[in-house]
Amino acid sequence: MTDTSNASTAPAHVADATKFIAIDGPAGSGKSSVSKAVARTLGFGYLDTGSAYRALAWHVLDRGADTSDPEAVRAAASDFPVRLGLDPDDRTVRVGDTDITEGIRDSRVSAAVSGVARVPEVRAQVNELFRALVAESAYPAVVVEGRDITTVVAPDAPVRILLTAAPEVRAARRAGELAGENAAAVAAALHKRDASDSAVVDFLNAADGVEVVDSTELDFPQTIDAVLTVIERIQGAHRG
Structure with a gap:
């Protein structure tokens, strides 16, 4: 990797920001599985940062x-x-x-x-x-998901989404993914990780211009549809 040790951590303008579909969110929000599904549907690339x-x-x-x-x-x-x-x-x-x-x-x-x-x-x-x-x-665009894609990696991306869900819902989903794991232990681990990682970057609150998709009351297909709707609306507005 190139040495950029003197680089600022402040948001930087990205020349190719239009190729980003930027999706942030906490653990258990579904951002990885939803982002992959969205990329497949649109014929885009997918990057799990x-x-x-x-x-x-x-x-x-x-x-x-x-x-x-x-x-x-x-x-x-x-x-x-x-x-x-x-x-x-x-x-x-x-x-x-x-x-x-x-x-x-x-x-x-x-x-x-x-x-x-x-x-x-x-x-x-x-x-x-x-x-x-x-x-x-x-690829014509890449769905990039992580913690600071909308604010630091590609703050100029036309499509920036924060995918979130209530903490108890995120914990239940993660426990379901980890067969045999104790739900309370999973919830505690998620809380600890959120607290640790949010000290570095705020991925729990949407920055200005970032669209929020709350999947608390949505199932997986509904969440995919909600994200696709945001992308289509914003890309349509830019084309118009």
């Missing part, structure tokens, strides 16, 4: 370093040959020649992601990676 941070956490751990040590994280980020596919049906993640698509979902990696994502210089580097991936993509 969280997988890049997971890949970097895996990379730090693979080097035998401590993800809570900012210097170790910066060193790993300076030599981070990550490759992320944009096909919504092929979510392969590689670091160098190593396929870590499954490895980044390991509980050890999950526990280390927040430490990696809290380093400002690293976030700046990873954000530049996202912008380059979208700009160089052959």
Whole structure:
């Protein structure tokens, strides 16, 4: 990755912002599954930005370093040959020649992601990676989902959506995804993660100009339709 250690973490204008469909939201809001479905429906690419941070956490751990040590994280980020596919049906993640698509979902990696994502210089580097991936993509647009896509990565994107849901609904959905997990423990973990990550970026409140889609009372197909409706309305207005 290119060294942008002196880069600001403030929102930056993105030359190819029109290729972004920016979707933010907290854990359990459904943003990954909904974003993939939206990308498939529209024939767009899909970028799960969280997988890049997971890949970097895996990379730090693979080097035998401590993800809570900012210097170790910066060193790993300076030599981070990550490759992320944009096909919504092929979510392969590689670091160098190593396929870590499954490895980044390991509980050890999950526990280390927040430490990696809290380093400002690293976030700046990873954000530049996202912008380059979208700009160089052959897709007409890319659905990019994460925590700060609408505010930092692509604040100029014409379509910016905050996908959210009530905390208890998000916890119930995540518990359903994790078979055998205790619902109360999942809720506590979600609350802890939200508290930790929101100290870095506000993904619980919509910034000016960001459309809110609240899926608390919606099922999966209804949520997809709600997001598609926002995209079609905004793109139609821009074409008009």
